[in-house]
Amino acid sequence: MARVLCAGLFVAAAALPLLTGNTYYLYVASSVGLLTIVTAGLNVLVGFTGQISLGHAGFYAIGAYAAGVTSVRLGLSPWLGVPLAILVAAAVGAVVAGAALRVTGPYLAMVTIAFGIIVEGILVEWVAVTGGPGGIFNIPKPPLGQAYWIILAVAALSLILVANLRRSAWGRALLAVKGSDVAAESLGLSAYYVRIVAFTVSAGFAGAAGGLFAHLNGYISPDSFGLQASILFLLALLFGGEGRVAGPLLGSVVLTVLPEFLTALTDYRLILYGSLLMVSIYWLPQGLVGALAPRRGEETGRGGAGERGSRGEEAQGRACAERQVEPQRDPAGRREEQGSRGAGERGRDEAQRPRGPEAQGTGETLLTVEGASLAFGGVAALADVSLEIPVSGIRAVIGPNGAGKTTLLNALSGFYAPDTGSIRLNGTPVAGRPPYTIARLGVSRTFQTAQVFGELTVLENVAVGVAGPRLGSVLAALAGAPWTRRADEAIRRQALSLLDAGGLAEWAARPADALPAGLRRRLEIVRALATAPRLLLLDEPAAGLSPAEIAELDAYLIRLKTTGGPSVVLVEHHMDLVMAVSEHITVLDYGRVIASGTPDAVRANPAVIEAYLGAAA
């Protein structure tokens, strides 16, 4: 249906030059096309990754000048100009992104404003190449009708490319980073890298539009590329509806055509834009497309964020992200210890639990923590913690609130770097390496407050885990290459079967936002398992579950263990669950290991009773 509508629109638009020879109409329609191309690309950055750029006029300018210089100064074919414009803008975009994306949110917006100003300055000052304030004249111009057709084709192509991207593993990765960069990193995605790619893609689109603009106009000067243009780009996108594939088109039509109706009011153009921006933020938080789209039962989005995405969750996500360790590479001493895996296989004597064939759990050690200490502002969260995690089975970590359990998980998964001590995974030192690296080595986790990717469906959440860092080429994703689609279908099938095993299949098509709290936790576990980890870290998976749901979780964990699932570290307060599923319990208090042993031994330990369980439990 939507396809037919789009095709019809396209045909109608393509017929325009045949219906009217009026150059003014064609010029306005061409401008709509150019704005559509820019905003389609900007949508990849703003709509998909949630980052704001106020400097895309800079890339538009780079594209325009690249095309202008190619044909006027170098005398090359105009057909080379636009591809070169894309390449140059994307290359500059990648460099700028590498530097600018060290920061995100409002800071990134500031940095991109600065970038736009610098580009404008260079256009004015670098007279030999740019012609200075006068600009470049006599850029080859095809007849307006033809130029319009080319622009229309590129605009349609842009929308298709972005739609392809959204459906691909890349699209899911982008929205995952927007939803929770912490969770995305725990699945092996580098949020920084993913954002750089998004920024680069959006710069390339702006470059294409700039190149086309140069050939449409035949003349370019710095005046066209100021901050106001950047604001217009962003406004068109927000007004149309960011994150939605048709948003850029609608926003571009309205923001190009409307001012033309009000030519008498040209002086008030800025006031009009400002008012539109306010209108769209107050009354159309999801843009025109969001307001016009039929309300589906499951449609949630920003407007109705209620039960979901509570502030505490965000705060925690942020707190976690802030602590995110800078990638401190240690080129030395990475491989050398590979062979000497944690010597003394302490023959595990805990065959006391009747359930589960513990026999499979040979004494082999997967992960070794030695003397790990970590303090936050003088408070010791971990103090000389040593423990060994075997290659299979479930090990519980319990302890009073604030004992350092979550800190331990954060250290194991790379979100914190211990101040001292070592963490080795299969002999490889991992302490201080970034979370996505550790995730790629086979460590997956859940979070105390479930971090689901709200704008993705339940199925897509799991698909992000299945794909992990294997996203393929972003160009192939944009093009919707057949092999990308085939790989994607395989990913979706696998995700669905995982959901099925986790009892979430009926929710597959719902936005993850719409899941009740208990099911979100389950989704997180399924998603973590989708990475096929060797070690799964669970942070209070039973919190907020009803007794019946805890019983289900109990059965699920046992099934995981008996079917050769990963080794599990379980942080949990529900002692009945802990006792039922784990073979070994480590007790933390004030960051120290105060007891360690079989569940029965730990339960009888006086220190544990005193610090944690309270009187006879």
Place this chain on the structure above:
Amino acid sequence: MNALTIAGLTAGYGAIQVLQGVSLAIAGGTIVTIVGANGAGKTTLLKTVAGVLHPWRGTITLNGEEIGGHPSYRVARRGLALVPEGRGIFGDQTVRENLLLGALARREGRDPESVGADLERCLGLFPALRDRLDGLAGGLSGGQQQMLAVARGLMARPRVLLLDEPSLGLSPLFVRQIFDAIGRLRAEGLTILLVEQMAAQALALADRAYVMERGRIVLEGTSAEVRENPMVLHAYLGRTEDAKEAR
């Protein structure tokens, strides 16, 4: 007189209706608990009563005054405090500042001595917070943040306190402490609406109980009656450990 009366309440998010007409009443100085599975609408009910969500239909009466549709800050000033699920503490401020902010909603007893005395009382309930009083709340562990959220709710000196899963993420020792604390608050005359997954403990504490399913009240009675109901026994008190601890 009932401290809080809810009649025919419907509410939801966007186009999704969650509450399908909920009616309940809480007598002053008692504890009422709501039991139900995840997704039954318990949190939505508390949010609607506290003015965080706008009710679609129905009335909410607090001490004889209609508060349905009032914004949450005004509801808070009328003496109703919500301790939300997911904590919602102010992470960039210290624990002490969080607690003092809680006192802003109160109408009387705003003088430093009363506020100080209440601060002491809260720290008495949650000694773990005392050591971290001047540390940033964002640096607290998850369970400590939960305690802070409850304590901050109490600092408002509410007449009616809504607790959404106060035991979430607390160690067994603290779970017991927090339920003890709730019992003591009742003895001091506070009216409490308690939503809790640890149904056995909640029922042991409460005077009356309601069971919610799919946005409706499907069962109500004294907590003893509800506790003995076969359906509740099966669905919500299934696990022996919980029941054991409650005794």
